């Protein structure tokens with residue numbers, strides 16, 4: 477399998493999940509700040525996926541899977557024994573989807589586009605940061621009573637949540653008002669899979 481990724485962006489979640497599961501992954505770096513977005517081999521990312529955004533997962537048979545949540549679920553289901561997603565027939569599986577959807581629509585897409593598109597100017601960042609406070613409160617309330625998002629064990633939801641929340645660093649977002657969220661993120665950052673994925677992407681934990 478090959479993961480098309482850009483350092484530290486949402487594709488990091490898939491990188492962490494594959495590392496956590498021990499699934500071998502070829503990595504193809506994409507420059508999402510160039511137009512068009514160039515893969516390290518010189519191709520335009522749109523030649524691989526018309527959506528032109530990372531993450532993209534290329535299976536060994538050539539099939540292409542896009543959308544981070546779909547990729548995370550696919551990776552978790554390749555290695556059920558790694559228990560990165562609850563069993564299909566359990567209610568916790570729906571809790572997993574509940575969190576993945578929350579992270580995707582309420583966190584990820586509130587952080588972007590201002591984070592990666594400076595052409596939007598300062599105003600969207602101000603509004604988004606205010607909206608994010610509500611979302612952080614929802615996470616904080618859950619994490620006051622739990623170490624992880626789903627079923628009290630690390631899952632793909634935690635890999636995704638960590639990846640997106642990590643964007644707070646150095647962006648004028650002080651997480652001091654959400655101590656349980658800070659504790660949770662610090663714990664995830666210590667996981668060997670997270671440290672390894674960050675290091676491979678040239679980032680520090």
Ligand SMILES: N[C@@H](CCC(=O)N[C@@H](CS)C(=O)NCC(=O)O)C(=O)O
Nearest residue numbers: 485486487508529530531543544545
């Ligand atoms: N709906 C997609 C969105 C992926 C996405 O927003 N990718 C960003 C990085 S986090 C990207 O590649 N942005 C490049 C761009 O917007 O041109 C998913 O959830 O996977």
